[in-house]
Amino acid sequence: MAAPATLLNSSVGKKIVMAITGIVLSLFVLGHMAGNLQAFLPNGAVALDHYGAFLRELLHGTGIWFVRAGLLLAVGLHVWAYLGLTLKSWAARPKGYSVTDYEEADFASRSMRWTGPILAAFIVFHLLHLTTGTLHPHFVEGKVYQNLVTGLAPVPVALFYILAMGCLAFHLWHGAWSMLQTLGLSHPKYLKARKAFAIVFTVLVTGGFVLVPLAVLAGMLK
Numbered sequence: 001m002a003a004p005a006t007l008l009n010s011s012v013g014k015k016i017v018m019a020i021t022g023i024v025l026s027l028f029v030l031g032h033m034a035g036n037l038q039a040f041l042p043n044g045a046v047a048l049d050h051y052g053a054f055l056r057e058l059l060h061g062t063g064i065w066f067v068r069a070g071l072l073l074a075v076g077l078h079v080w081a082y083l084g085l086t087l088k089s090w091a092a093r094p095k096g097y098s099v100t101d102y103e104e105a106d107f108a109s110r111s112m113r114w115t116g117p118i119l120a121a122f123i124v125f126h127l128l129h130l131t132t133g134t135l136h137p138h139f140v141e142g143k144v145y146q147n148l149v150t151g152l153a154p155v156p157v158a159l160f161y162i163l164a165m166g167c168l169a170f171h172l173w174h175g176a177w178s179m180l181q182t183l184g185l186s187h188p189k190y191l192k193a194r195k196a197f198a199i200v201f202t203v204l205v206t207g208g209f210v211l212v213p214l215a216v217l218a219g220m221l222k
């Protein structure tokens with residue numbers, strides 16, 4: 001059993017862990033975004049409430065806990081691999097980055113250090129806001145559509161969601177790009193395809209998410 005442990009301790013192993021957990025989390029955000037767009041259907045309130053009930057009742061109520069445990073594990077491993085890689089690169093370069101290196105590093109890549117923690121803070125707030133209702137003054141259990149609209153109605157809350165989706169955009173953009181590189185598409189001939197995929201995926205997911213708080217602010221969802 002030494003081989004898997006050695007792989008996990010190596011930089012390559014950690015990059016693979018980051019890529020695989022990144023795919024799992026990306027698929028989750030894609031599905032979550034698509035689920036949220038049901039709010040725009042003519043019977044959006046009914047559709048969203050039914051969808052929420054369906055998720056909660058999946059496999060007699062155990063399905064949602066499998067999904068939650070899987071997501072928690074994926075986030076934990078993603079952060080663990082990132083910290084492992086960062087500590088390794090600091091140990092290799094104890095004096096830190098020179099100004100030139102810093103300038104050369106691509107903005108989206110450097111942004112991972114702050115978009116990651118902001119997203120983590122957003123997720124904690126988001127769960128307390130729209131899942132448990134702890135931070136939602138008008139929360140009603142099971143009324144997903146109503147909770148969404150009343151929860152995003154205060155302008156600062158809607159703006160916070162929009163800002164967080166901006167961070168998600170940077171994170172997904174660079175994440176998708178790095179993931180494809182780790183998984184073998186590092187040859188320059190794939191450069192355009194990697195760029196295109198990262199941009200299309202990011203715009204699709206974050207654009208879809210951001211439509212909801214924008215529509216609440218504009219009074220389209222009420």
Ligand code: HEM
Binds near residue numbers: 052168
């Ligand atoms: C504008 C953006 C977003 C909106 C409007 C939104 C909306 C919602 C709503 C309404 C729920 C409650 C669903 C229910 O009770 O059935 C929910 C749950 C959740 N959202 Fe979001 N969401 C957004 C972005 C995100 C993002 C970016 C993530 C992760 C990176 C995320 C992760 C989650 C998680 C983990 C849950 C809890 C699922 C559960 O365990 O019950 N959301 N979201």
